[in-house]
Structures are given as structure tokens and as C-alpha cells.
Amino acid sequence: MKFWSTNTSPIADDLVTDIGNESPIALTGMSEAQKQKIWSAIEQLYRTGNHPQISFCLRRQGQIVLNRSIGFATGNGPDDLAFSAKRLAKTTTPICLFSASKLVTAMLVHLLDQEGALNLLDPISHYIPEYAKHGKRHTTIFHLLSHRGGIPKVEGKIAPETLFDKAQILQLLYDAKPMSVSGSKLAYHAVTAGYILGEVMERVTQMPLTQLLHERISEPMGMRCFNYGLAPEFRDEVAKNYATGFFSRMGTDQYLRHVLGADLQTTVDLTNDARFMDTISPAANIYTSAEEMGRFFEMLLNGGQYQDRQIFSPETVFRATLPTSGYLMDRSLMIPMRYALGPMLGGDPVGIFGPMTGQAFGHIGFSNIMCWADPKRDISVSLLSTGKSIVGTHIPPLLNVLYQISTQCPSLERQRRRGVFASDQQQAEKI
Known part of the structure; x- marks a missing residue:
């Protein structure tokens, strides 16, 4: 070996x-x-x-x-x-x-906060009621943006191909038990927070993230592939x-x-x-x-x-x-x-x-x-x-x-x- x-x-x-x-x-x-x-x-x-x-x-x-x-x-x-x-x-x-994508995603969240479509201090459960399980009811958008959401990863063995199934990933995150109380510990959320923030944005805008990014940033800035x-x-x-x-x-x-x-x-x-x-x-x-x-x-x-x-x-x-x-x-x-x-x-x-x-x-x-x-x-x-x-x-x-x-x-x-x-x-x- x-x-x-x-x-x-x-x-x-x-x-x-x-x-x-x-x-x-x-x-x-x-x-x-x-x-x-x-x-x-x-x-x-x-x-x-x-x-x-x-x-x-x-x-x-x-x-x-x-x-x-x-x-x-x-x-x-x-x-x-x-x-x-x-x-x-x-x-x-x-x-x-890769993870540099997080900053672009975060700025989209800030853009929707600027427009009044969401509020950074709102609980995630305000937009995604399913997320309130196992003590996550008070986790806010602010917590996820600052890597203090308590779900840096999903515990247990997860098949790599799960990455391609958004619905399955979201359900795993809805059912996840936080590793710490939201806001109490700093732990980089490599993948998890992105899916939740993305789902919040899609629910409040009623459009896929690809369309949101294209209309608000990529097209106005003349991006060819962004x-x-x-x-x-x-x-x-x-x-x-x-x-x-x-x-x-x-x-x-x-x-x-x-x-x-x-x-x-x-x-x-x-x-x-x-x-x-x-x-x-x-x-x-x-x-x-x-x-x-x-x-x-x-x-x-x-x-x-x-x-x-x-x-x-x-x-x-x-x-x-x-x-x-x-x-x-x-x-x-x-x-x-x-x-x-x-x-x-x-x-x-x-x-x-x-x-x-x-x-x-x-x-x-x-x-x-x-x-x-x-x-x-x-x-x-x-x-x-x-x-x-x-x-x-x-x-x-x-x-x-x-x-x-x-x-x-x-x-x-x-x-x-x-x-x-x-x-x-x-x-x-x-x-």
C-alpha cells in the first residue's frame, strides 16, 4: 500500500x-x-x-x-x-x-441585504423553516458568513458523489446537529454554509444562483465566464x-x-x-x-x-x-x-x-x-x-x-x- x-x-x-x-x-x-x-x-x-x-x-x-x-x-x-x-x-x-467562490457568494448575500430582500441578522429558519432542527433555530445569516454557524462539516461518512445532489446535501444539513452553539466557535465552513446561503438567496429571489450572479454582477461587468x-x-x-x-x-x-x-x-x-x-x-x-x-x-x-x-x-x-x-x-x-x-x-x-x-x-x-x-x-x-x-x-x-x-x-x-x-x-x- x-x-x-x-x-x-x-x-x-x-x-x-x-x-x-x-x-x-x-x-x-x-x-x-x-x-x-x-x-x-x-x-x-x-x-x-x-x-x-x-x-x-x-x-x-x-x-x-x-x-x-x-x-x-x-x-x-x-x-x-x-x-x-x-x-x-x-x-x-x-x-x-474553489473556496474563493465563497467571497462572491457572500457579496451576493450582501447585495440582497442592501436591497432589503433579506437581513443578515435574521435566523436562517426565517427563510428555510426546515433548518430549525436540532438547535439551529437561532443560527443567523451573520453566523454563517463569519464561519460561526456550528456546521463546518456534516458528521459521518458521506459519499463524494453527494456533492452533485443538491437536494440530498440540503437535507443532510437540515438534519445536522451543530457541533457548537451558533456564534460560539470559529470553524471554517468549507462547503456547508455555501449551500444554505445559496438556498436562502434562491428562495428570496425565486431564481437560480446562476441567473442571479449573471444579472447582478457578471453581465453588468462584462464578464465572459464568471x-x-x-x-x-x-x-x-x-x-x-x-x-x-x-x-x-x-x-x-x-x-x-x-x-x-x-x-x-x-x-x-x-x-x-x-x-x-x-x-x-x-x-x-x-x-x-x-x-x-x-x-x-x-x-x-x-x-x-x-x-x-x-x-x-x-x-x-x-x-x-x-x-x-x-x-x-x-x-x-x-x-x-x-x-x-x-x-x-x-x-x-x-x-x-x-x-x-x-x-x-x-x-x-x-x-x-x-x-x-x-x-x-x-x-x-x-x-x-x-x-x-x-x-x-x-x-x-x-x-x-x-x-x-x-x-x-x-x-x-x-x-x-x-x-x-x-x-x-x-x-x-x-x-
Whole structure:
């Protein structure tokens, strides 16, 4: 029996890069040398072999500094044969966001709260009476958004294919006994809260989440592919996910079973299944490009405004990104975390988005998918990768990527910020 495995992808001598639209460097407030240091760090991350494809988009002061993809969307994974058909990565290649989908779902909840269709302090049972079982009657939308809902996972052995059956998942969650009283303990809800929040939104809007996301965000922002699941017309373009890095039954796999309920290879296989692209998993299966995800964060950074469209009010963005607590031990992830109502938050002197990122908000995704905005630096960042390494040779280069972004994008004066952050600073200066 094989208890451990190490997987990496072959690396071509000449790195093949697809470059999308990038702004003149003079408009970004950065130098060409700063730009190249960040991109060199991305290339070093790719050269570890842990990620068959990396797509990266960085905006600063509203301008695209880098919009590039490197590697192969399919055909160059650790288990692919040398003569397998390879498809080059493009900046438009759809990649699954995994848990970074949670932030988009959370912002949809905030949008409906802004419109008065729901209230974050309402119990879930107000919208889904079936959810009131076993002491969950007082669990609120606020609790689920802040990972304090008491149902970080469903206890017992659950077949992986259950992921494709929404009705069955919801019934399991209705019948679930909370592991803690709502609001009392912080524990990352990897998949569970997404389904409940999604059901609340579908009941109050009387439309599927795919339609809601398309009408309220994707279409107004001119997104080509930014939705739950993947439409058939994009299936030939999608990037394949690969199990990479070092993983063991008693290490990585045990940790992933604790957080996700499945080992690394099972999780990766499920996400490459066409049925995963057919379903709606609010916490896990938005597909898009790095540029489009970066565009979404730039809109939030701009106080909810995209071009001439006000997608969210500045006040809604402000409330959504307020910390719900300081650093606390997350009982699922087993590390100290800071959360807002949906977003994960950075930290000082160091956080999940790099050094001195205390104002940054965003979300990570399984695995090495990192998307965030940092008002202090006026940047929005989207790093999407297809190698699902947890432990591997990629870790030092990944930390270097975060370091280079924080270092090469120095802080700006707050009054230069736009939207909600600028007005917030002006109010603070009056006090």
C-alpha cells in the first residue's frame, strides 16, 4: 500500500506565456523593474513543477500591471504521458476558484441585504423553516458568513458523489446537529454554509444562483465566464486540476478529510468531473479567469463601482469587509484566522496575503488560489493555479510571490484611494 506520493509536472526549457492586455507602466505608479520582479517570482513558482498552469493578474491604481498565464491548461500534469495532447494556458482559460467562490457568494448575500430582500441578522429558519432542527433555530445569516454557524462539516461518512445532489446535501444539513452553539466557535465552513446561503438567496429571489450572479454582477461587468459551474461552450477551454506536491495518508490527506471530507486525489478527481461543472456549489465552483476575478476585486476596491455601474453601494462594501474579530484559532483550518462577513482578512506584520497586509481582504481557494484587494497599496490581485499542492517545493516560492507583491507595490497615501475607502479616510481625519 502506498502511503505517500510526490508529484510534479515537467517544465519546458522555454516558458510559454500568454500575455493579455497590460497598461503602460507609467499609469500604474510602478516601475518596469518592480513589475519584472513580481513576474520573475511567478515564473519561479511555476518552475517548481507544482502547478501545470498559473494565471496571474495584478491591478494597481485601477490599471492592469500584469495579466499573464504560464504553462498548460491540460496535458502536462504529473501523470500525463509524454505524448499526451497539450493545450497551452491562456489568460482567458476558465479555472475553478474553489473556496474563493465563497467571497462572491457572500457579496451576493450582501447585495440582497442592501436591497432589503433579506437581513443578515435574521435566523436562517426565517427563510428555510426546515433548518430549525436540532438547535439551529437561532443560527443567523451573520453566523454563517463569519464561519460561526456550528456546521463546518456534516458528521459521518458521506459519499463524494453527494456533492452533485443538491437536494440530498440540503437535507443532510437540515438534519445536522451543530457541533457548537451558533456564534460560539470559529470553524471554517468549507462547503456547508455555501449551500444554505445559496438556498436562502434562491428562495428570496425565486431564481437560480446562476441567473442571479449573471444579472447582478457578471453581465453588468462584462464578464465572459464568471459563474457557478461551467457552461458547455467553455468546456473545451477549461483548465484541468492535478494532485501535486507531497501528500501522505497520515498527513495531507488526513488534514483534507478534516477540512473537506475527502483526500487529495478524490477531491481533485471530483472537480474534474463534468457533473461538478453541471452543478451549483456556492462555496466551491465558480469558474473564471484571473483577469475577471481581479476585475471583481477592483470593483470592490472602487467602492462597488465598475465603470459607470454601481454594483454595490460603498456602505455595503465597507460593512462586508469589516473584521468580525481579531486573530482567533480556526478549529477547522487549525491556524489563527481573521474573517470579515465573507472575506478572509490579511494581517500585520504578516498575514495570508503577505507581509503588512492588515487592510487586505479576499479569499484563498484549494489550493494556492489567492485573490485579494489591498486598499493600502491600491492593488487587486488574482493568482489562480491548477496544481493542488498542500505541502511541496512550491511553498518558499509562493511566499516569495506574496513578499514581492507587498514590497514592489508600496503603500499609497489613503486620500488617493477611490470610493468608500477615500470617504472613510476623510471622515476619520475629521475626528
